[in-house]
Amino acid sequence: MSRIAYVNxxxxxxxxxxxxxxxxxxxxxxxxxxxxxxHRGQMVGEKGHMERLTHSLNELxxxxxxxxxxxxxxxxxxxxxxxxxxxxxxxxxxxGVARRDHPFPKDCESSLVVTARQLxxxxxxxxxxxxxxxxxxxxxxxxxDIKSVSLLPNILGKQQAxxxxxxxxxxxxxxxxxxxxxxxxxxxxxxxxxxxxxxxxHAILNGITRLxxxxxxxxxxxxxxxxPFSVAEAMEAKEAFVTSSTSHVKAxxxxxxxxxxxxxxxxxxxxxxxxxxxxxxxxxxxxNTSIWN
Ligand code: PMP
Numbered sequence: 001m002s003r004i005a006y007v008n009x010x011x012x013x014x015x016x017x018x019x020x021x022x023x024x025x026x027x028x029x030x031x032x033x034x035x036x037x038x039h040r041g042q043m044v045g046e047k048g049h050m051e052r053l054t055h056s057l058n059e060l061x062x063x064x065x066x067x068x069x070x071x072x073x074x075x076x077x078x079x080x081x082x083x084x085x086x087x088x089x090x091x092x093x094x095x096g097v098a099r100r101d102h103p104f105p106k107d108c109e110s111s112l113v114v115t116a117r118q119l120x121x122x123x124x125x126x127x128x129x130x131x132x133x134x135x136x137x138x139x140x141x142x143x144x145d146i147k148s149v150s151l152l153p154n155i156l157g158k159q160q161a162x163x164x165x166x167x168x169x170x171x172x173x174x175x176x177x178x179x180x181x182x183x184x185x186x187x188x189x190x191x192x193x194x195x196x197x198x199x200x201x202h203a204i205l206n207g208i209t210r211l212x213x214x215x216x217x218x219x220x221x222x223x224x225x226x227x228p229f230s231v232a233e234a235m236e237a238k239e240a241f242v243t244s245s246t247s248h249v250k251a252x253x254x255x256x257x258x259x260x261x262x263x264x265x266x267x268x269x270x271x272x273x274x275x276x277x278x279x280x281x282x283x284x285x286x287x288n289t290s291i292w293n
Contacts, residue, residue, distance in 0.1 A: 002014065002015075003015075003082055003115075003116075003117075004078065004081040004082055004116075005017035005078070005113065005114065005115045006074050006077070006078050006112070006113065006114040006115075007019065007111075007112075007113050008065075008111055008112055008113075011077070011078075011081060014115065017113070017115075019094075019097075019111055019113065020097040022097050022098060022099065022100060023094055023096065023097050023111055024094050024095040024096060024097070024098060024105075024108075025092065025094030025095070025111065025149055026094075027100055028102075029148065029149050029150035029151075030060075030062075030094055030095045031062070031092055031093055031094030031095060031111075031148070031149045032053065032056035032057060032060060032062065032092070032093055032094075032146065032147050032148055032149065033090065033091060033092040033093070033147055033148075033149050034049045034052065034053050034090075034091045034147060035088050035089070035090055035091075035245050035246065036049050036075065036088060036089040036091070036245065037087075037088055037245040037246060038079055038084055038085060038086055038087050038088065038089065038116075039086060039121075039122055039280060039281070040085060040086065040121070040281070041085045041086075042280075042281075042284060043075070043076070043079075043089075043284075043285075044208070044212075044245065044280050044284065044285050045208035045209070045211070045212060045245070045280070045284070045285025045286055046072070046075075046284070046285060047285060047286075047287075047289055048208040048211055048285055048286050048289045049208055050068060050071075050072070051289040051291075051292040052147060052206065052208070052289075052292055053091070053093075053147070054068070054292065055145070055146070055292040056146045056147045056148065057093065059143070059145075059146050060095075060146065060148070061104070062093060062094070062095050062110050063109075063110050064093075064110070065093055065109065065110040065111065065112040066112065071091075071112075074112075074114055075089050075091065075114060078114045078115065078116045079116045081116075082116040082117070082118070083118070084116045084117065084118050085118075085121075086118065086119055086120070086121040086122065087116065087117050087118040087119040088116065088117055088119060088245065088246060089114065089115070089116045090113075090114070090115045090116070090117070091112070091113070091114045092111075092112070092113045092114075092149060093110055093111065093112050094110060094111045094149070095108060095110055095111075096108040096109045096110045096111050097109075097111065119246065122248055122277065124273060124274070124277065127247075127248055127249060127250050127251065127273055128251055128265050128270060128273070129251070129265075130251040130252060130253025130254070130260075130263075130264065130265050131166070131167035131168070131250060131251070131252060131253065132164075132165065132166040132167060132252070132253065132254040132255070132257070133161070133166055133167060133168045133169065133170050133181065133186075133240075133242070133252050133254070133255055133256075134160065134161050134164050134166045134168075134169050134170070134255075134256055135169070135170050135171075135172050135178070135231050135255065135256055136157050136160060136161075136169045136170070136171055136172065137171070137172055137174075138153075138171035138172055138173050138174075138179050139153045139171075140153045140154070140171070142202055143202050144179065144180070144202060144203055144204050144205050145200075145201070145202050145204070145205060145206065147205060153171075153182075154182040154183060155182070157169035157171060157182040158182045158183065161182070166254075167242075167250070167252075168181040168182060168183070168184055168242055168252075169181065169182050170186050170231075170234075170255070172231055173203065173228075176230045176231060176232070177198075177228035177229065177230055178198070178228070178229055178230070178231060178234055179198060179203045179204055179228075180198060180203075180204045180205065181242050181244075183244055183247075184207070184242035184243060184244040184247050184250075185197060185198070185204065185205070185207040185209070185210040185242065185243045185244065186198065186234075186240075186242060187213075187240065187241050187242065187243065188229055188233065188234050188237035188238075188239065188240045189237060189238045189239035189240070189266055189268050189269070190229075190233065190236075190237055190238065191236050191237065191238055193238065193268075194223070194224070194225055195217065195222065195223070195224040195225070195268060195272075196224065196225045196226075196227060196229050197210060197214075197224070197226060198226070198227070198228050198229070199226040199227050199228070200226065200291055203228075206291060206292075207243055207244060207245075208245060208285060208286060209243040209244050209245055209247075209248065209249070209276070210243050211285075211286035211288060211289070212276055212279055212280060212283075212285055212286050213243055213249060213272055213275075213276050213279075214226075214286075215279065215283075215286050215287065215288060216272070216275040216276050216278070216279035217272065217275065219275070219279070220271075220275050222268075222272075231255075234255055234260075235255055235256075235258060235260075237260055237261065238260075238261040238266060239251075239260060239261055239265075239266025239267070239268055239269045240252035240253075240255065240260045240266075240269075241266075241269045241272070243276075248273065248276065248277075249269065249272050249273040249276050251265040251266065251269045251270075251273075253265065
């Protein structure tokens with residue numbers, strides 16, 4: 001079956017889908033994106049992704065190319081036409097096509113591209129195989145809450161991780177605090193057993209998976225702290241893991257080559273993976289998305 005992409009009003013063969021060379025996304029990274037996970041045919045956290053997309057567009061003053069309702073229909077249609085039951089839908093909105101010039105162009109219509117890709121179904125056993133992370137300086141701009149397509153520091157960081165044989169790079173602010181991974185949120189379970197992840201601020205992208213895990217933890221009566229943690233604290237932690245729409249809840253067993261805890265997947269991490277899967281299957285995604293309203 002051929003893959004299908006949606007580009008500005010048309011469903012096209014993926015191999016033939018294209019945008020104009022003067023699309024501002026291409027020239028300036030002047031655009032935003034979202035990645036929606038599909039799990040057993042269901043969209044995960046749709047409301048949260050839509051709220052976050054609205055936030056990103058508003059902060060960059062990019063117009064909605066179509067209504068939010070129409071977009072929801074297109075996302076489903078792209079998943080359907082590509083027969084994706086487990087995988088992801090990628091959505092990108094840029095400010096549009098205009099003669100290259102820095103200020104916002106007048107009378108420019110924003111561009112919309114939606115693609116979908118099948119991925120192996122969520123596999124708890126694979127997620128319980130611990131992975132390594134490295135730490136790198138966070139050299140990004142100061143608005144990580146905006147899901148911009150401008151991802152150079154993230155791709156350089158991820159490449160550095162891969163070359164070091166690690167799964168992810170945790171980015172560290174100038175004051176020594178771990179902000180997040182290049183495409184994941186970062187979590188630890190401290191020496192004293194406290195679950196910790198960075199608080200919501202401009203320093204992180206508030207992950208939809210992060211919100212689901214927090215709601216699932218609350219539902220199970222588990223406590224957590226939303227605050228920055230240092231590399232030193234992470235090195236001493238009992239457990240660590242990362243979350244994202246495509247990494248789900250993935251155990252981290254080493255940081256910069258040093259074992260986390262006893263070097264095995266932590267008990268709470270395993271429990272949170274189970275809680276997360278039950279949560280998205282029962283609830284579909286986080287209800288508490290008021291942060292973006
Ligand atoms: N932080 C960054 C920098 C990311 O790119 C992502 C992935 N979109 C996340 C965190 C996790 O977000 P989510 O759980 O919504 O996939």
